[in-house]
Structures are given as structure tokens and as C-alpha cells.
Amino acid sequence: xxxxxxxxxxxxxxxxxxxxxxxxxxxxxxxxxxxxxxxxxxxxxxxxxxxxxxxxxxxxxxxxxxxxxxxxxxxxxxxxxxxxxxxxxxxxxxxxxxxxxxxxxxxxxxxxxxxxxxxxxxxxxxxxxxxxxxxxxxxxxxxxxxxxxxxxxxxxxxxxxxxxxxxxxxxxxxxxxxxxxxxxxxxxxxxxxxxxxxxxxxxxxxxxxxxxxxxxxxxxxxxxxxxxxxxxxxxxxxxxxxxxxxxxxxxxxxxxxxxxxxxxxxxxxxxxxxxxxxxxxxxxxxxxxxxxxxxxxxxxxxxxxxxxxxxxxxxxxxxxxxxxxxxxxxxxxxxxxxxxxxxxxxxxxxxxxxxxxxxxxxxxxxxxxxxxxxxxxxxxxxxxxxxxxxxxxxxxxxxxxxxxxxxxxxxxxxxxxxxxxxxxxxxxxxxxxxxxxxxxxxxxxxxxxxxxxxxxxxxxxxxxxxxxxx
Amino acid sequence: xxxxxxxxxxxxxxxxxxxxxxxxxxxxxxxxxxxxxxxxxxxxxxxxxxxxxxxxxxxxxxxxxxxxxxxxxxxxxxxxxxxxxxxxxxxxxxxxxxxxxxxxxxxxxxxxxxxxxxxxxxxxxxxxxxxxxxxxxxxxxxxxxxxxxxxxxxxxxxxxxxxxxxxxxxxxxxxxxxxxxxxxxxxxxxxxxxxxxxxxxxxxxxxxxxxxxxxxxxxxxxxxxxxxxxxxxxxxxxxxxxxxxxxxxxxxxxxxxxxxxxxxxxxxxxxxxxxxxxxxxxxxxxxxxxxxxxxxxxxxxxxxxxxxxxxxxxxxxxxxxxxxxxxxxxxxxxxxxxxxxxxxxxxxxxxxxxxxxxxxxxxxxxxxxxxxxxxxxxxxxxxxxxxxxxxxxxxxxxxxxxxxxxxxxxxxxxxxxxxxxxxxxxxxxxxxxxxxxxxxxxxxxxxxxxxxxxxxxxxxxxxxxxxxxx
Numbered sequence: 001x002x003x004x005x006x007x008x009x010x011x012x013x014x015x016x017x018x019x020x021x022x023x024x025x026x027x028x029x030x031x032x033x034x035x036x037x038x039x040x041x042x043x044x045x046x047x048x049x050x051x052x053x054x055x056x057x058x059x060x061x062x063x064x065x066x067x068x069x070x071x072x073x074x075x076x077x078x079x080x081x082x083x084x085x086x087x088x089x090x091x092x093x094x095x096x097x098x099x100x101x102x103x104x105x106x107x108x109x110x111x112x113x114x115x116x117x118x119x120x121x122x123x124x125x126x127x128x129x130x131x132x133x134x135x136x137x138x139x140x141x142x143x144x145x146x147x148x149x150x151x152x153x154x155x156x157x158x159x160x161x162x163x164x165x166x167x168x169x170x171x172x173x174x175x176x177x178x179x180x181x182x183x184x185x186x187x188x189x190x191x192x193x194x195x196x197x198x199x200x201x202x203x204x205x206x207x208x209x210x211x212x213x214x215x216x217x218x219x220x221x222x223x224x225x226x227x228x229x230x231x232x233x234x235x236x237x238x239x240x241x242x243x244x245x246x247x248x249x250x251x252x253x254x255x256x257x258x259x260x261x262x263x264x265x266x267x268x269x270x271x272x273x274x275x276x277x278x279x280x281x282x283x284x285x286x287x288x289x290x291x292x293x294x295x296x297x298x299x300x301x302x303x304x305x306x307x308x309x310x311x312x313x314x315x316x317x318x319x320x321x322x323x324x325x326x327x328x329x330x331x332x333x334x335x336x337x338x339x340x341x342x343x344x345x346x347x348x349x350x351x352x353x354x355x356x357x358x359x360x361x362x363x364x365x366x367x368x369x370x371x372x373x374x375x376x377x378x379x380x381x382x383x384x385x386x387x388x389x390x391x392x393x394x395x396x397x398x399x400x401x402x403x404x405x406x407x408x409x410x411x412x413x414x415x416x417x418x419x420x421x422x423x424x425x426x427x428x429x430x431x432x433x434x435x436x437x438x439x440x441x442x443x444x445x446x447x448x449x450x451x452x453x454x455x456x457x458x459x460x461x462x463x464x465x466x467x468x469x470x
Numbered sequence: 471x472x473x474x475x476x477x478x479x480x481x482x483x484x485x486x487x488x489x490x491x492x493x494x495x496x497x498x499x500x501x502x503x504x505x506x507x508x509x510x511x512x513x514x515x516x517x518x519x520x521x522x523x524x525x526x527x528x529x530x531x532x533x534x535x536x537x538x539x540x541x542x543x544x545x546x547x548x549x550x551x552x553x554x555x556x557x558x559x560x561x562x563x564x565x566x567x568x569x570x571x572x573x574x575x576x577x578x579x580x581x582x583x584x585x586x587x588x589x590x591x592x593x594x595x596x597x598x599x600x601x602x603x604x605x606x607x608x609x610x611x612x613x614x615x616x617x618x619x620x621x622x623x624x625x626x627x628x629x630x631x632x633x634x635x636x637x638x639x640x641x642x643x644x645x646x647x648x649x650x651x652x653x654x655x656x657x658x659x660x661x662x663x664x665x666x667x668x669x670x671x672x673x674x675x676x677x678x679x680x681x682x683x684x685x686x687x688x689x690x691x692x693x694x695x696x697x698x699x700x701x702x703x704x705x706x707x708x709x710x711x712x713x714x715x716x717x718x719x720x721x722x723x724x725x726x727x728x729x730x731x732x733x734x735x736x737x738x739x740x741x742x743x744x745x746x747x748x749x750x751x752x753x754x755x756x757x758x759x760x761x762x763x764x765x766x767x768x769x770x771x772x773x774x775x776x777x778x779x780x781x782x783x784x785x786x787x788x789x790x791x792x793x794x795x796x797x798x799x800x801x802x803x804x805x806x807x808x809x810x811x812x813x814x815x816x817x818x819x820x821x822x823x824x825x826x827x828x829x830x831x832x833x834x835x836x837x838x839x840x841x842x843x844x845x846x847x848x849x850x851x852x853x854x855x856x857x858x859x860x861x862x863x864x865x866x867x868x869x870x871x872x873x874x875x876x877x878x879x880x881x882x883x884x885x886x887x888x889x890x891x892x893x894x895x896x897x898x899x900x901x902x903x904x905x906x907x908x909x910x911x912x913x914x915x916x917x918x919x920x921x922x923x924x925x926x927x928x929x930x931x932x933x934x935x936x937x938x939x940x
Contacts, residue, residue, distance in 0.1 A: 027840070056719055064839075177684045185685070210680040211680050214683055215658055230524055246743065249526055251740075273716065284750070284754050288820075295837040302828075302850075303853055306853065310824075311861070314868075321812060322809075324809045332805050338807075342787060346790070350783050354758050357757070358763040365765070367765040370501065371501065372765060375766075386773045391781070
């Protein structure tokens with residue numbers, strides 16, 4: 001297929017060209033050559049390519065392969081596939097990869113990962129395969145993974161790792177450094193940004209950034225340079241709350257403590273960045289009625305992720321139809337009302353979407369609390385009124401020029417002013433109400449807001465038309 | 471106003487209760503008491519309260535104040551206001567605060583901040599005030615700030631700080647630590663996660679995490695534990711690219727190098743987290759036609775942020791009206807078409823919004839590259855077809871039951887199948903085209919996609935109705 005490659009594994013230079021032409025892109029040529037190597041079953045070449053890539057880039061490369069090549073690549077690489085690359089795969093790809101890998105390969109990977117990533121991987125497996133693999137890993141790893149899996153998904157307990165550095169509060173800088181230099185390499189986290197100071201009962205007393213250890217003399221007591229941890233995360237805390245705290249306090253890592261204040265784990269920023277990104281994406285998709293999306297989503301799963309909202313909207317659209325049908329006589333007599341219905345409903349709908357997006361964002365940002373709620377409602381009402389007045393009477397002017405009917409112009413102007421106010425209010429009140437009810441404001445608001453605006457628009461516009469034009 | 475407070479500054483305990491009742495919330499009682507203290511001009515109490523808060527919480531507290539109290543609080547606190555709290559304020563609040571503060575207070579703050587935050591603050595000032603203040607800070611600070619301000623906004627050059635730790639590549643762990651213990655405290659960044667190794671020309675050779683320094687013996691050569699930096703950021707790089715790289719490679723910090731490969735700065739994750747959050751929010755708002763939103767936005771600025779999109783939509787809505795008006799004869803004859811127009815346009819519009827949200831998210835994630843583009847277009851086309859067939863013929867069934875007209879039912883079913891396919895295609899092709907043209911896919915797509923779907927819906931539905939029902 002491709003005569004520039006050489007199956008001889010002893011050649012040191014990989015023949016596949018540089019991975020990325022630009023930031024964040026795999027060059028199509030690179031992917032094509034990798035696919036070629038997979039087709040030829042050229043294990044040494046695959047291995048050399050993967051070895052030179054960052055695990056995140058390996059994950060990207062694998063995700064860019066056609067499904068058949070993806071499975072074959074995973075199979076060929078087997079336990080040579082870096083564990084970190086598997087952890088970086090998207091949800092569906094990770095699942096496919098784990099299904100392709102042998103138990104032995106997965107067991108070896110688990111041993112290489114921090115407990116948070118290891119439990120993340122194992123979480124995807126069916127129960128008996130998980131048990132089989134857990135039986136083969138070391139007792140310490142097993143205990144850490146099992147206790148992580150005991151926490152609910154999307155909580156701090158799942159994000160945290162069991163490996164962290166703690167030191168008695170009475171140690172000096174030098175003692176802490178000497179300790180880290182003597183414990184076995186594997187007992188320390190792969191990377192860490194702070195050490196935690198604890199009392200004899202392992203209760204958290206304070207924290208010292210690692211950079212603090214190297215800028216102060218060895219004899220400095222840790223107590224002299226420790227700071228109170230700005231936050232202490234509880235394992236049950238929702239991951240969205242954790243992300244908020246990391247952003248609010250510019251954290252690189254944070255301690256996790258149990259009911260008794262004892263240190264049980266550490267959360268690092270890299271895991272939190274993924275959460276921040278996921279939550280923001282969820283909001284974008286939810287506002288448009290999509291429950292899930294992914295780079296390699298199948299048509300079947302895309303349909304499944306989108307059809308529920310369309311089905312709900314089908315029902316609500318016919319509700320709006322029913323409202324319109326109440327006004328058949330006036331439409332029959334004044335057909336131009338049919339031309340203008342989309343203008344009234346469309347623009348009010350947009351004003352509602354704007355208010356909704358602003359409210360959903362503010363809720364996600366924790367900006368709508370206490371007295372801010374009333375202030376925001378007041379702002380939305382006034383903004384809707386001002387925008388309504390401007391847009392409604394601009395529309396009225398167009399209608400006056402187009403149809404030479406002052407009455408029709410007054411009808412559309414008044415109708416739109418009213419429906420804009422309704423749109424602004426429902427746009428902020430719906431997500432606030434849903435939050436109070438404990439529902440996700442982004443998911444459910446959109447249907448409710450847009451349907452109620454459509455219905456209000458048709459009712460008010462055609463109602464006023466019936467009164468003034470018949 | 472509030473007799474529980476005591477103006478006597480010598481009392482050590484602040485009388486204002488705990489700041490936050492729950493994660494991410496300021497208790498209304500706490501805010502009310504702070505407002506009271508501002509009203510009384512009780513400087514010592516204000517100062518004691520702020521001193522005990524994290525700067526990010528101080529910023530939150532200030533933003534929650536009514537505008538008048540905000541200005542008075544800033545004025546009363548003056549140079550006792552922590553510089554970090556000012557840097558944490560939202561854009562408009564920061565501007566207001568800087569206007570309230572004296573030059574002397576701002577100068578003092580600049581001296582306390584890393585160069586990235588300092589230039590961030592100064593960027594907001596009018597040119598002559600900025601020059602006046604820059605004249606009073608130290609020459610080193612001034613040079614760092616001026617070179618930061620020379621870079622475009624939203625680039626790596628603005629995010630980076632000038633303070634970082636670099637060591638010659640031939641040093642040992644012990645030499646590096648000793649160096650950090652002897653240089654003046656102010657020459658080191660407040661916090662850092664890695665040190666950079668450079669050759670005599672200050673070209674970046676590699677990087678060692680600070681945790682690597684404390685886990686290896688003093689005599690270890692840095693070269694033995696250094697890794698190649700997974701990314702080298704260029705100062706001109708767009709901040710969105712920087713955020714992508716941090717996410718992709720799980721970075722806590724990254725070196726910034728100039729054309730010649732010389733180390734010029736460092737970017738840390740806390741600044742990048744803000745960028746990630748901002749970019750995701752921008753996409754959410756842009757998809758709904760809002761250019762800007764904020765917790766304390768005025769009605770005037772909310773109107774300004776939303777009316778351009780509404781004005782564009784007013785024009786496009788009348789375009790759709792004009793399409794409908796072409797079909798006045800058929801509507802006049804079959805008034806039920808007016809009831810069903812919103813169903814066709816509304817549902818196709820939703821299908822288009824779904825495709826658009828998925829595409830905008832995938833573009834932001836750098837998921838739509840090379841061969842993935844064709845795969846995504848194929849998926850969207852097929853998903854639209856499947857969803858279209860299901861929803862269109864469900865709608866046709868409802869119409870058949872409601873109006874007992876097989877022809878009308880066939881007309882709406884065929885029309886919706888076609889408009890769903892159009893919606894799916896335009897939903898993915900519009901953002902891809904805008905990206906190719908160098909425009910922001912989130913901002914401009916929404917208007918274009920929804921207008922074209924509205925027009926197509928009315929044209930196809932009423933056109934088919936004219937053919938088959940007249």
C-alpha cells in the first residue's frame with residue numbers, strides 16, 4: 001500500500017512524518033500513513049509512532065481513525081499502548097478500546113495510573129471484568145480504586161487521587177525534602193504542587209506550595225510558611241462545585257478531607273479543567289436541545305441525543321398551532337396576519353433566548369444569589385421593555401410602509417412590546433425556578449421558554465388583531 | 471442604622487458574620503452589614519472584614535454592592551484594598567474601582583502584582599494616567615509592564631508573567647535550590663510549578679517540575695531529570711490556542727519563547743482557566759445573539775449588547791414574511807396553512823440549532839479537522855434525514871387526524887423532511903464556512919442558519935401546498 005515504509009523494526013527513525021502541522025491538528029497525511037501501518041499490521045512502526053507522541057496526541061490520533069482501523073490499532077498495540085493515552089480518549093472511544101484490550105493489558109495500565117485515572121478507566125467495565133482485573137492489581141491500588149468507585153459519579157471523590165504528600169506540622173523544610181527523597185518513587189504522586197501539613201490524627205492543618213520548600217532555608221519550620229488551605233473539599237461535593245472553587249481561588253490543587261477533617265485525597269487542576277470544559281459544553285448543547293455530542297458520534301447516537309427534544313417540540317408546536325387555529329376567522333379576513341406571525345413570534349423568541357442564555361451563564365457562574373436575583377430580574381424586565389419598544393415600533397413602521405394600515409401597524413407594535421416583556425421575564429424566571437426545583441436550568445428552560453413565548457405571541461398578536469381589525 | 475457594630479478599631483474581632491453560607495454564595499446578611507458599615511464610613515471595620523477574606527471573595531463582595539456603596543467602599547478602603555482583589559473584579563467593576571482610586575493607591579497595587587496582572591490593571595486606564603502611574607513604579611516593573619502592553623489583547627504575551635525561574639542546564643538539583651534560596655524574594659514568582667533550563671543564550675532546553683527538585687537528591691544533574699517542554703508558547707499566540715494546549719497536555723504552567731527560542735515568560739494555569747471559562751461563555755452567549763453579559767451589567771449596556779442581533783433579525787424576519795406573502799393566494803384559500811407554518815419553521819429551526827451547537831462545540835474543541843470534517847458533515851446529513859423522517863411523518867399523522875386531509879398531510883410531511891435536511895446541512899456548513907473565512911463561527915452562524923431555515927421552510931411548505939392544494 002505504501003512503499004515508503006519498512007517493516008524492519010530495527011530502524012530507529014520512524015518514517016511517519018511530524019504529527020501536527022498546526023496547533024491542535026493532526027495532519028491528514030500523518031493519519032493516512034498511520035492507517036496504512038495499521039492495515040499492514042506493522043506493529044513496530046505503530047509502536048515507534050506512539051512512543052514519540054504525547055499521550056494526549058496518541059488519543060487524538062486514535063480517535064481520528066476510522067472505526068475498523070481504531071480497533072485494529074488498539075489490538076496491535078495491546079499493552080504497549082500508554083495507559084495515559086487510553087485515559088485521554090473520549091468516553092465512547094475509551095469503552096471501545098477497553099473492549100479490545102486483554103485483561104492483562106488493562107491490569108498493566110491500571111498499575112501505571114494514579115488512582116483517579118485508574119478508577120475512571122475501570123468504571124467503564126462490566127462488573128465481573130472489573131472484579132477480575134481488580135484481583136490482579138496490588139492490594140494498595142485495589143483499595144484506592146475501590147474506595148474511589150464507592151463515591152457517586154461527578155463528585156470530588158471520583159476526581160481525587162489517593163497519592164499526595166503530607167508532613168507533620170512540626171517538621172522543617174529540610175525534613176520534608178529529605179522525606180520525599182527517601183520514600184519509594186511510587187509512593188509520591190507523579191506531579192504535585194503543594195504538600196499538606198497534618199496533626200497526629202491526620203487532620204489538615206495547612207498547606208505549603210512546593211515552590212515554598214525550595215525558596216526557604218532547610219531549617220525553616222513548615223509552620224512558619226504554611227497557609228490555611230483556601231478550601232477543603234469534601235468527597236461528596238459535586239464536581240461543578242469543585243470547579244467553581246478552583247476558579248474562584250486560582251488553585252492548582254486542593255486537599256480532600258473527610259467528616260472528621262482527616263486528609264483523604266488531593267484533586268489537581270488538570271482534572272478540574274476537564275470538568276470546567278465539560279460543564280460549559282453541556283450548557284451549550286443543552287440550550288440547543290442536544291443531550292450529548294462527540295467527535296466520533298454515530299448517526300444512531302446523534303439521533304438518540306436529539307430526537308427527545310424534537311419530539312417535545314413537536315407537541316408544543318401543535319399547541320401553538322391550536323392557538324393560531326382559534327383565530328382562523330381573523331386570518332381568513334386579513335391574510336397579511338399570516339405573513340406577520342413569524343415576525344412577532346421569531347423576534348420575541350430571540351429576545352427570550354438572549355435572556356435565557358444570560359441567566360444560564362450567570363447561574364453557572366454563581367452570579368445569581370441573594371440580592372443579585374432581584375437586581376437581575378429588574379434588569380431583564382427593563383431591557384426587554386427597552387428592546388421591545390425599539391424593535392416593536394421599528395416593525396410597526398415597516399408594516400405601515402408595507403401595508404399602509406395604521407391599525408395593523410399599531411396592532412403589531414403593541415403586540416410585540418407586550419411579548420418582548422413576557423420573553424424577558426420568562427427568560428430569567430424559568431431557569432431560576434428550575435434551579436430552585438433542583439433541575440438543571442440549561443436543559444429544561446429552553447423548551448419551556450420558547451413554547452410559552454410562541455403561544456403568547458400568537459395569542460396577543462391575533463387577539464389584538466381580532467379586536468381592532470374585525 | 472445597625473447598632474450591633476462598634477466603630478472602635480481597637481477591637482480585634484470583626485463583627486460582620488461569616489462571609490459565605492454555602493459554596494459560592496455571599497450571605498445577604500453579610501452583604502447588608504457591609505453596606506451598613508460603608509454607609510457609616512466605618513473604615514476600620516471595612517478593613518478588618520476585607521483583611522480576613524480571600525481576595526477573590528473580596529472582589530465578589532464588592533461586586534454584590536449597590537453602585538453607590540461600591541464606589542464609597544473603594545474610596546474608603548483606598549490603598550488598603552488588596553491589589554489581588556482589584557485584579558479579580560469583573561471588567562466593568564474593575565474600571566469603576568480604578569476610577570475611584572488615587573494614583574498613589576494604584577501605583578502601590580502595581581508594585582504588589584505579577585507583571586501579567588499589573589498590565590491587566592493598567593490596560594484599563596486612559597493613556598496619560600497610565601503614563602503617570604508607570605513613571606512612579608520601579609524601572610524593572612515598568613519595563614515588564616510596557617512590554618506586556620505591547621502585545622495584542624487576548625494573546626499569550628498578555629497572559630504571561632515576566633517572573634519565572636530559569637537555571638543553566640548544567641546545574642544540579644542542589645545548585646538550583648540554593649539559587650532560589652539566595653535570590654531576593656521579589657525576584658521569584660509568587661508561585662511556580664516548574665523551573666526552566668536554558669543554555670547560555672537563554673534558549674529553552676527543558677523543564678523540571680518543582681516537585682522533581684524535592685524528590686531527587688541534591689547532586690542529581692538537572693539534565694538527568696529534565697523533560698522536553700510539551701509546548702513552547704509564542705507571545706503572539708491567541709489565548710484560545712494557549713488554553714487548548716493547556717487542556718490537551720494537562721499543563722500547570724508553560725514557557726513562552728521568542729522567535730530565537732529564548733525564554734521570555736511563563737503562563738500559569740490560573741490565568742488559562744479564566745480564558746477557558748470566558749471562551750465557553752462567549753460561545754453560549756454568541757449562539758443566542760448576546761455580545762456581552764455580566765453580573766452587574768446596566769440596562770443600557772444590556773440593551774446595547776442585545777439589540778444589534780435583534781435588529782438584524784428584524785430585517786431577516788421580514789425577508790421570511792416576504793416569502794410568505796408570495797403565497798397569499800394559497801393561504802387565503804387554505805387558512806389551516808397559517809396554523810401549520812409555525813410547526814414547519816419551528817421544528818426545522820430546532821434541528822438547525824442542534825446541528826449548529828454541535829458544530830460550534832466541535833470547532834471550539836478542535837475536533838473538526840481534516841478527514842473529521844467530511845465525516846461530521848455526513849453524520850449531520852444522515853442525522854437530519856433520520857430525525858426529519860421521524861418528526862415530519864409524526865407531524866403528518868397529527869395533521870391527518872386533525873384536518874382529515876391526506877393531501878395536506880403529505881404536503882407537510884414532505885416539506886418537513888426536506889427542510890430538516892436543509893437545517894442539518896446549513897447547521898454544520900455555516901460555521902465551517904465562517905471558520906474558513908476567519909470569522910468566529912459562534913457569532914455569525916446563528917442568524918444565518920435560522921434565517922435560511924425559516925425562508926426555506928415557508929418556501930417549501932407553501933410552495934408544495936400551492937402545487938397540491940390549489
